[in-house]
Amino acid sequence: MTFFEEGARVSVLTAQPLDRLLTYRAPEGGCWQGAFVEVPLGPRRVLGVVWGAGEAGFDAAKLRAVGKVLDVAPMRPEMAEFLRRVGDYTLTPMSQMLRLATRAPGLMDPPSMRKIYRLGGREPDRMTEARERVLEVLEAEGRLGFTLGELAEEAGVTTSVVKGLVKLGSVEEVESPRDLPFPFLDAEMAGKPLAEDQARAAKALRAGIEGGRFGATLLRGVTGSGKTEVYLEAVAACLKAGRQALVLLPEIALTSEFLKRVEARFGQKPAEWHSGVTMTERRRVWRMAGEGGFGLVVGARSALFLPFRDLGLIVVDEEHDTSYKQEDGVLYSARDMAVMRASICEAQVVLASATPSLETWANAEAGKYKRIDLISRFGHAVLPEMAAVDIRSEDLPANRWISPTLIRAVEGRIEAGEQALLFLNRRGYAPVTICRACGHKVGCDHCDANMVEHRFLKRLVCHQCGESKPMPDACPSCEAEGKLAPVGPGVERLAEEVAEVFPTARVAVLSSDLFGSARALKAQIELIAGGGADIIIGTQIVAKGHNFPLLTLVGVIDADLGLQGSDLRAAERTFQLIRQVAGRAGRGDIPGKAMLQTFQPEHPVIRAILSGDEEGFWKAEAGERQAAGVPPYGRLVGVVISSPDLDAAMALGTALARADAPLVQIGAQVFGPAPAPIARVRGRHRVRLLIKAPKSVAVQPALRAWLSRVPVKGDIRLSVDIDPQSFY
Numbered sequence: 001m002t003f004f005e006e007g008a009r010v011s012v013l014t015a016q017p018l019d020r021l022l023t024y025r026a027p028e029g030g031c032w033q034g035a036f037v038e039v040p041l042g043p044r045r046v047l048g049v050v051w052g053a054g055e056a057g058f059d060a061a062k063l064r065a066v067g068k069v070l071d072v073a074p075m076r077p078e079m080a081e082f083l084r085r086v087g088d089y090t091l092t093p094m095s096q097m098l099r100l101a102t103r104a105p106g107l108m109d110p111p112s113m114r115k116i117y118r119l120g121g122r123e124p125d126r127m128t129e130a131r132e133r134v135l136e137v138l139e140a141e142g143r144l145g146f147t148l149g150e151l152a153e154e155a156g157v158t159t160s161v162v163k164g165l166v167k168l169g170s171v172e173e174v175e176s177p178r179d180l181p182f183p184f185l186d187a188e189m190a191g192k193p194l195a196e197d198q199a200r201a202a203k204a205l206r207a208g209i210e211g212g213r214f215g216a217t218l219l220r221g222v223t224g225s226g227k228t229e230v231y232l233e234a235v236a237a238c239l240k241a242g243r244q245a246l247v248l249l250p251e252i253a254l255t256s257e258f259l260k261r262v263e264a265r266f267g268q269k270p271a272e273w274h275s276g277v278t279m280t281e282r283r284r285v286w287r288m289a290g291e292g293g294f295g296l297v298v299g300a301r302s303a304l305f306l307p308f309r310d311l312g313l314i315v316v317d318e319e320h321d322t323s324y325k326q327e328d329g330v331l332y333s334a335r336d337m338a339v340m341r342a343s344i345c346e347a348q349v350v351l352a353s354a355t356p357s358l359e360t361w362a363n364a365e366a367g368k369y370k371r372i373d374l375i376s377r378f379g380h381a382v383l384p385e386m387a388a389v390d391i392r393s394e395d396l397p398a399n400r401w402i403s404p405t406l407i408r409a410v411e412g413r414i415e416a417g418e419q420a421l422l423f424l425n426r427r428g429y430a431p432v433t434i435c436r437a438c439g440h441k442v443g444c445d446h447c448d449a450n451m452v453e454h455r456f457l458k459r460l461v462c463h464q465c466g467e468s469k470p471m472p473d474a475c476p477s478c479e480a481e482g483k484l485a486p487v488g489p490g491v492e493r494l495a496e497e498v499a500e501v502f503p504t505a506r507v508a509v510l511s512s513d514l515f516g517s518a519r520a521l522k523a524q525i526e527l528i529a530g531g532g533a534d535i536i537i538g539t540q541i542v543a544k545g546h547n548f549p550l551l552t553l554v555g556v557i558d559a560d561l562g563l564q565g566s567d568l569r570a571a572e573r574t575f576q577l578i579r580q581v582a583g584r585a586g587r588g589d590i591p592g593k594a595m596l597q598t599f600q601p602e603h604p605v606i607r608a609i610l611s612g613d614e615e616g617f618w619k620a621e622a623g624e625r626q627a628a629g630v631p632p633y634g635r636l637v638g639v640v641i642s643s644p645d646l647d648a649a650m651a652l653g654t655a656l657a658r659a660d661a662p663l664v665q666i667g668a669q670v671f672g673p674a675p676a677p678i679a680r681v682r683g684r685h686r687v688r689l690l691i692k693a694p695k696s697v698a699v700q701p702a703l704r705a706w707l708s709r710v711p712v713k714g715d716i717r718l719s720v721d722i723d724p725q726s727f728y
C-alpha cells in the first residue's frame, strides 16, 4: 500500500452521487491508501476513502486538504478490489458501492464512551434475592461488563436494583469505549459427536480451511441432516486458523436459534448484522470487522460488505433462497458475490441447502465446486412420506380449500398430540376482491395489480407498492353497495376455515405481515416449537429452517400455485419450496407425512416432488435449460425502463432495441421492448427488455457500450439486472 506524504495529491472515493474521484491534498501527517477520511465537499464534510494518487494537472495551491483521517481500520486492498469487481459486474457506480460498504452510522464521529457495570468488590449491607442474581451474573460472565439494560435483563431485575448496588459499592460503574470487541469464541470447545457422514463432511471442510486458499463447496443435505453442525466445524477450523468467519442466513427470524447453537458450541454468541440490530451495535460490528474484534458474524446479505480484517470462511445457508438477491438499489446476488469475495481473499465458501439452486448444482456438476452430500437425517428422524391429494376427486364445496382427506389426516395428528402445518403461500385474506354486480376487480390506483384484502388489518393492500386503503362498502366502479366479494384463499381466509372445521384446535398463523416486529415473530415461532399450537397456518416463512419437533404433518393447500406463470424458474422454485415445507414434518422421533393438494398429480414437477428423485429432477431441468440456452447455461440480463409516461418509456426501449450492435457483436440477442408483466408500479409505467447472451462472453463491456449509445433523459429511469431472478 502506498503512503502519501502531507500535501501530496490523493484521489478520494466518496459515497456522493458523482461519477468520478475527487482530488485533495494529503493532510498533516500524511495518509495511507485505503484510509477512511473526512473531506470537505462544498459546504459539507463527507466520508471518503483514499483511493490512490491524485491526478496531476490541477493547481495544487487550489486543492483543498483532506479534513482528517478517521480512527477506523483502513480499507484493505482486497475490499477495494471486491467493491470494484461487484461494481463492474452489476454496472453499479463506485460511489454507490462505497455506500453499500459503509452502511453504519456515525463512522465520522470520534470513538464514544458509555457506562458499563462490573463487580465492585464490596458486600452489600443486606442481601436480597434480586441483588444476589445481579452479582451472580457479573461473577459468572467473563465479559468486560454490561450496560445497565443488559445487566438488568440478564439478571431479571429492574435497573433500580443495579443502581442500588452501585451506591453500595458492590457494583462499579465505569466509562468504557462503546465499540468494544466481541467476546472470544472458544474454538477448542468440543462439538457434538458427529455421525459418520457428518464427520466425513466436516473433515473435508476443515481441510479446505487449513489449506488457506479459495475453494467453494456445495453442502447438500436433506433438512435435519445436520448441516449446521457440520459447518460449525468449519467455523471452528477458521477461528483456530485465526481468521474471521461469516454465516449468511436468509431470514432474521432464523438468527435466534442459530445464536443459541453458536453459544452452545463456542461458549459465546457471535456478532450480528441485520436490520434488527440497533444503530450503535451496527457501528460496533462494522468497526470490529476491520479491527478483528470478532471471530464470527451472522447476518443478512449485506454483511458481505463488512470490512473484514481477515475473512477465511463464508457460509451461505439455504443458498437457494431468493432473498439472497437484492431487488433494489444495487442488484446483486449475495450468494454469487460471496463466491467472488472468497476468491479474492483466499477464503472458503460453503453453500448449504437441502434443495440447491440449479446454478449451484450445475457448478458442482461441472467440477467448479466440491460437493458433499449428507444423505440421511440425523438420529432417528426419517424423511416424510409424500402423497398427493387429487382435488378433482375430492368433494370440496365452493370457498373451501381443505379437502376431506386432508381434514381426516389433520384430525388424526391432533388426536395423537402432534402438530399439523397447512401451507399456503399467499398473504392476506383473499388475493382478489370482485364486485358481484359489475365484475370489477379492485385494483391499486398506482400499480397494475389487484388489491389484496387483509381482514386482520381491515384494509386492502397492494403487494407491489405497499399502498393500502380501508375496505370500501361500495364498488369503486359501479358504486353498488355490499356487493364486493373475496375470491380465492389467503392464509387469513384459510385460518377462518380452520376455525370452523377444527373448532377446538389451537391455531397459530405465521405470515410475515402479521408481525410488527422480529421479536413478535420470534415469540410466535417459540410458541409453536414449544407445542403451544395444534395447527399452524403459514406462508413461505415457515419453509425456512425452523425446527418444530412436534410437527408431523404438512398439508400443502395449493401445490400448483407456483407452477402457473412463465417464470423460467417456476419448476425449480416449486420443487424447492414444497420440498422445504415438507421437510418441516417429522424432525423429531415421529415420522412425518406431507400431503400435496393438486389438480394435476401427473405434472412432471409434482411427480418429481412426490418420488423424491432429486437428481432426476435436476438433470431433467438442466437439460431443458441447456436446450433453451438460459441460466445456468446461458446468460440473461433484464432491463427495466420506467416513466410516468408510457410512450416515453416505450420510445427509449425501442431506441435501445435498434442500437443493439454492441450486443449482437458478442452473440447476444435483445428481446422487447414489451410492457412488463406488472405494467405499472407506483404510478410509473414499466417496460422491459431482455438480453440473452452465451455464457462464455463478457457481457458487461458490451452492455456499457450499448447503453452509452442512447441517453436516458428526463423523468425516465433505467435499471439493469444482471442474472435476474424475477421478471415482473
Ligand code: ADP
Residues within 6 Å of the ligand: 192, 193, 194, 195, 198, 221, 222, 223, 224, 225, 226, 227, 228, 229, 230, 378, 547
Ligand atoms: P440441518 O441444518 O441440515 O437442517 P441441523 O444441523 O439443524 O440440520 O440438525 C438437525 C437436528 O439434529 C438439530 O436439532 C441438531 O441439534 C441435531 N443434530 C445434528 N447433528 C447432531 C449431532 N452430531 N449430535 C447431536 N445432535 C445433532
Ligand code: ZN
Residues within 6 Å of the ligand: 444, 445, 446, 447, 449, 462, 463, 464, 465, 466, 467, 681, 682
Ligand atoms: Zn400499488
